[in-house]
Amino acid sequence: MGRGRVKAKETGLGLYCHVPFCASTCDFCAFYQEKPHRKDLDRYLAGMEKELAWIQPDRPIDTVFWGGGTPGLLPATDLKRLGEAVLEFAQQQPLEWTVEMAPSTVKPDKLKLLRDLGVNRISMGVQSFQESFLEGLGRLHRPRQIYQAYDWIRVAGFENVNLDLMIALPGQTVDDLKNDLEEVCRLDPEHLSAYCLTFEEDTALWVKLSQGKIKQDIEKDADLYEFTWEFLTDAGYDHYEISNFSKPGFECVHNLNTWKMKEWIGIGPSAASQYRNIRYSNAADLDVWLDQTESDVKNRCEVQLLTEADLLEDTIIFGLRMGQGISLNELQQRFPQAPMEELRTFFVSLETDGLVTFENNDRAKLTLKGKLLADKIAVEFLGLAG
Numbered sequence: 384m385g386r387g388r389v390k391a392k393e394t395g396l397g398l399y400c401h402v403p404f405c406a407s408t409c410d411f412c413a414f415y416q417e418k419p420h421r422k423d424l425d426r427y428l429a430g431m432e433k434e435l436a437w438i439q440p441d442r443p444i445d446t447v448f449w450g451g452g453t454p455g456l457l458p459a460t461d462l463k464r465l466g467e468a469v470l471e472f473a474q475q476q477p478l479e480w481t482v483e484m485a486p487s488t489v490k491p492d493k494l495k496l497l498r499d500l501g502v503n504r505i506s507m508g509v510q511s512f513q514e515s516f517l518e519g520l521g522r523l524h525r526p527r528q529i530y531q532a533y534d535w536i537r538v539a540g541f542e543n544v545n546l547d548l549m550i551a552l553p554g555q556t557v558d559d560l561k562n563d564l565e566e567v568c569r570l571d572p573e574h575l576s577a578y579c580l581t582f583e584e585d586t587a588l589w590v591k592l593s594q595g596k597i598k599q600d601i602e603k604d605a606d607l608y609e610f611t612w613e614f615l616t617d618a619g620y621d622h623y624e625i626s627n628f629s630k631p632g633f634e635c636v637h638n639l640n641t642w643k644m645k646e647w648i649g650i651g652p653s654a655a656s657q658y659r660n661i662r663y664s665n666a667a668d669l670d671v672w673l674d675q676t677e678s679d680v681k682n683r684c685e686v687q688l689l690t691e692a693d694l695l696e697d698t699i700i701f702g703l704r705m706g707q708g709i710s711l712n713e714l715q716q717r718f719p720q721a722p723m724e725e726l727r728t729f730f731v732s733l734e735t736d737g738l739v740t741f742e743n744n745d746r747a748k749l750t751l752k753g754k755l756l757a758d759k760i761a762v763e764f765l766g767l768a769g
């Protein structure tokens with residue numbers, strides 16, 4: 384098997400499979416997920432096969448991403464069944480095939496099975512190496528399970544591994560964060576995602592925040608992001624997207640294609656698709672989705688016919704978050720109708736405010752200050768575009 388590093392292709396078609404099962408709900412989580420029951424698993428797998436049979440992709444699938452939920456929670460026989468259905472659909476061995484696994488679900492038999500299928504990238508949700516923070520997040524795993532799982536992943540032969548870390552945790556100091564970053568660098572994964580904790584409405588942490596049991600300190604959080612970005616860059620990782628870092632050649636191609644507004648097909652409850660100029664999602668409810676697949680109802684939610692203006696807008700918003708920034712020339716070539724003068728004026732105003740720099744008078748890249756204010760810039764841009 385190859386190293387799992389592939390060049391980002393301009394015309395990639397991705398397949399996202401949502402596995403909506405989790406053993407318990409983490410305190411920060413707002414993703415759609417359910418506790419698994421055997422009868423639901425069988426119906427779910429049959430539904431995934433049905434959805435794949437409904438769609439005839441117009442080109443082979445380049446990248447596959449199994450996310451959740453916790454895909455690694457599926458027993459090995461179920462992973463095999465889903466994997467074989469995906470391979471048949473893909474029309475080729477995918478160049479990059481990622482499976483998300485929680486440390487407590489990583490087992491040697493599952494890893495061997497995934498390797499045999501052709502999975503070449505494992506993404507593991509570590510969040511923190513410190514027990515007290517894991518407890519505070521409501522995560523089921525403990526630090527020793529992270530080390531054991533990582534060891535098994537490497538022994539199984541995976542050479543492209545992502546670890547997810549969470550930053551700006553309640554009560555986290557720079558020293559706590561430094562400890563996590565040192566630990567993650569010692570493990571030496573090819574890819575790292577460092578997401579800041581967000582308090583999504585109706586999650587257990589959001590309730591604690593609204594009751595004043597935990598506090599958020601936005602200024603301190605900004606210091607923690609800055610510290611993380613500098614630490615990981617110094618450690619040799621390329622900060623290729625605002626929350627993502629990789630060693631050269633190990634960027635997540637599936638996600639890059641999504642951020643570049645290419646095309647992907649999503650299957651499973653709540654999965655979103657962007658295919659043949661239509662954006663849509665599946666019902667975010669296992670029972671509804673099961674009823675639909677079992678009765679052959681191809682019901683799509685939030686259907687949006689994509690115009691060039693929609694794609695241009697999203698390409699700019701997501702493009703600004705990427706380390707390589709946005710080339711105005713490339714934008715003009717891809718979107719001939721784009722209002723280039725207005726766009727240049729917008730970027731120049733960001734430059735005046737010290738939020739972007741221009742490379743070769745063409746490529747706009749966020750500065751450190753710009754990265755810290757990326758969400759605000761996106762809102763400002765949407766106001767301008769809307």
Ligand code: SF4
Pocket residue numbers: 404405407408409412413414416451452453485
């Ligand atoms: S494992 Fe992931 S999807 Fe499941 S509850 Fe935790 S954060 Fe949410």
